[in-house]
């Protein structure tokens with residue numbers, strides 16, 4: 001640490017994963033952090049999140065290994081199935097990446113851990129503070145998510161486009177709570193379903209369907225569980241049992257947003273979804289936010305010149321998140337193949353599983369090997 005952040009006032013807009021992790025990283029380096037959150041409480045919302053090793057390295061470096069371990073489950077594998085439930089391939093995380101941790105956590109539990117650590121690091125979190133224009137401060141961090149006020153200030157009006165896919169999310173009581181924790185993906189024509197267990201005997205479900213009718217983008221739009229069950233009625237394996245346990249479900253439209261062109265102007269900077277909302281198909285939304293937070297604090301700490309530091313931050317982060325967002329876009333297509341292409345793709349995955357199972361995972365070394373905490377050393 002250079003001391004460049006010592007006693008510098010920073011205002012962060014948004015107390016989500018990006019805002020709170022930034023508050024911890026900046027607070028630990030001596031900044032005087034205030035977080036403005038529009039909600040009236042840091043309350044239980046959302047469903048499960050997957051944390052991959054590239055994000056875990058940051059959480060470890062922030063001293064959060066223990067509370068995160070207590071709040072989450074270590075995932076052993078990613079298992080791919082076809083719609084009948086038959087296995088297609090299994091990415092064995094323990095065998096092929098034994099040194100790394102992939103963790104499964106409820107978003108609300110992660111937010112609780114981060115909020116406690118942010119307060120410990122000296123940050124003041126002010127609730128009921130909906131920001132409509134950028135606050136007056138020498139440094140303002142826009143961690144205000146999908147419809148970021150700070151992003152609009154930097155980039156003007158932008159229009160995302162509907163991908164013609166909708167996603168449902170639900171949390172159910174887990175009948176298999178004693179089973180080895182792993183993420184399971186069931187792939188059918190034009191739709192797929194992802195499920196994994198969460199601590200406390202819960203199970204997270206995310207189900208995606210290609211659809212032409214418009215659906216709004218938002219985390220809190222309720223739907224009739226019957227619509228989810230009808231859409232996945234042809235699926236086999238454990239899926240019918242899981243879906244019959246759904247009492248409450250939310251649905252959201254999946255939109256493609258460009259990575260922000262301008263992340264900063266020397267006084268304002270973006271982190272997390274405010275800079276780069278992503279489709280959920282690489283499970284990297286929260287992890288990219290965590291990586292951003294570390295890199296932003298490291299850049300600001302490494303240079304007393306704020307404009308130079310913020311310029312370096314964008315240069316460091318934009319290529320990586322652009323690659324991750326593109327990989328998530330490509331996965332959407334791979335999961336939903338139909339007809340002959342689907343048969344061929346599943347046969348190729350089954351063959352790779354027999355011949356070189358480690359290779360299915362090593363395609364993502366560029367993603368999971370990255371260590372943001374080493375970048376500016």
Ligand SMILES: Cc1cc2nc3c(=O)[nH]c(=O)nc-3n(C[C@H](O)[C@H](O)[C@H](O)COP(=O)(O)OP(=O)(O)OC[C@H]3O[C@@H](n4cnc5c(N)ncnc54)[C@H](O)[C@@H]3O)c2cc1C
Nearest residue numbers: 014016017018038046047130131144145219272273285286
């Ligand atoms: C309610 C909610 C539920 C979610 N559920 C899931 C889920 O189930 N699964 C999943 O994979 N991802 C979920 N996400 C998204 C995921 O958490 C994010 O993609 C990821 O963690 C990146 O976080 P972020 O901090 O950049 O953005 P966000 O998590 O969206 O956080 C942004 C924060 O800024 C606040 N904010 C926004 N605008 C303003 C403003 N003008 N003034 C003050 N505060 C403002 C918001 O209230 C929010 O707390 C959810 C996000 C939210 C907000």
